[in-house]
Amino acid sequence: ESVLNQTLKEIEVICVNDGSTDSTLKILKEYQSNDDRVKIINKENSGYGDSLNKALDIVQGEYVGIVEPDDYIKPEMFKTLYDASVKYSLDKCRCLFHDVYTDRITINKFPAVPKNIVFSPLEKKEIFFVSPSIWACIYKTSLIKDNNIRFLNTPGASYQDTSFNFKTNALAKRIMFIDKALHFYRRESGGNSVTNKAKVEFVQIEWSEIYNFVKSQNGNLDCLYPTMAMVLLNSYDWNYKRIADCFKSSFMFSWWKETVQRHVLGQIKFKELSPFYKKVEYVVLFMPFLYGRFSRNDRKKIW
Structure with a gap:
């Protein structure tokens, strides 16, 4: 709902149902019946990377963003990032985000990275030290498709944002980091160990x-x-x-x-x-x- 309620109305919403229950697919179809911007990819569970790749295969917009199912975004997020991207001919535009815990909400300002100015990552390498946070960005679709930037298809994998984020930073010639927190990222409160x-x-x-x-x-x-x-x-x-x-x-x-x-x-x-x-x-x-x-x-x- 936070995506469909964006102030930027000219968007295509691709929902990937990755082997979820029939009830999940039913909910997606209800949204689709009420909003013709919604498209559904229904597939067997093949992992996060493969799901995003299948969505990227059919993207038609000038820019593309990612919203994970347990997060939500401010109504003005995509319009803010898109307007800046068009105005400054950006390859990638990023915003700050809220870390949402069960008992608090915080914002990391990433002070080492320049804000609200256009820069090249190869000249200002501080951007590489920032957490990947691929969902806090929009990317020029041609940057991804012309360079065949993909997520690794490692079923059940973690960290699949790592190489995708690095490649988009490395190949983008013009990036801007907007000094506004527009995304809400849900975090686990506990520090669970990886036992797999x-x-x-x-x-x-x-x-x-x-x-x-x-x-x-x-x-x-x-x-x-x-x-x-x-x-x-x-x-x-x-x-x-x-x-x-x-x-x-x-x-x-x-x-x-x-x-x-x-x-x-x-x-x-x-x-x-x-x-x-x-x-x-x-x-x-x-x-x-x-x-x-x-x-x-x-x-x-x-x-």
Whole structure:
């Protein structure tokens, strides 16, 4: 309803029913019968990435946005982002969002990223350190289709926004970050551990895709290697903290092996990292068995 009630009326609403119950499909059809902007893709459960890819295959609008089923958006969100995109010929436009918990609502301002100005991500790489939040953006459809930007079809996977977000940032020439919180993102209140062994590795699959993507660009994106190394440290650190204790050692070993390989390939160089990340990288490379002894905040203080 928050999508259909947008002040920007000229929209197409593609609803993907990914193997949900018949009652879900019935509800979608009721909305479709009352609003001819609604289109339905009804499919077997094949995962988040495949669902979004199937929607992207039939998108016809000049710009495209994503709204996940448990979130909601302000009525003016798409009009605000679309008007800025048209005015400034943007490839990607992003807004702030509300983190919605059961007991509170907060807004992360992302102060390191410039707001309300047009910039190139290759010149202002701070954008790569911001959480992917693919649903807080609209993208020029041609950016996605001309570059064949897709989500990975990894059934049951997590982190599938990681490589999609990186690719759209890397290939967009003109981005704007609107200084308004227009999206409401529901978060779990608890810090549940990941106890599925397969899901422990999904973040590594996404980063493998990112490195392969950059390698395929004939050197045009090699300037991003230092940024990638530092953002990867953030991603892997976050994953390390949330996986069950029984998986931490094996994940750390895989992380260490990747790090060694990328140093050998010249994709990571100590001299190109900031002082904090240089210290973290040193521990991952030479003392991985010590990594889990401190929280991230403790590491910032100690190192």
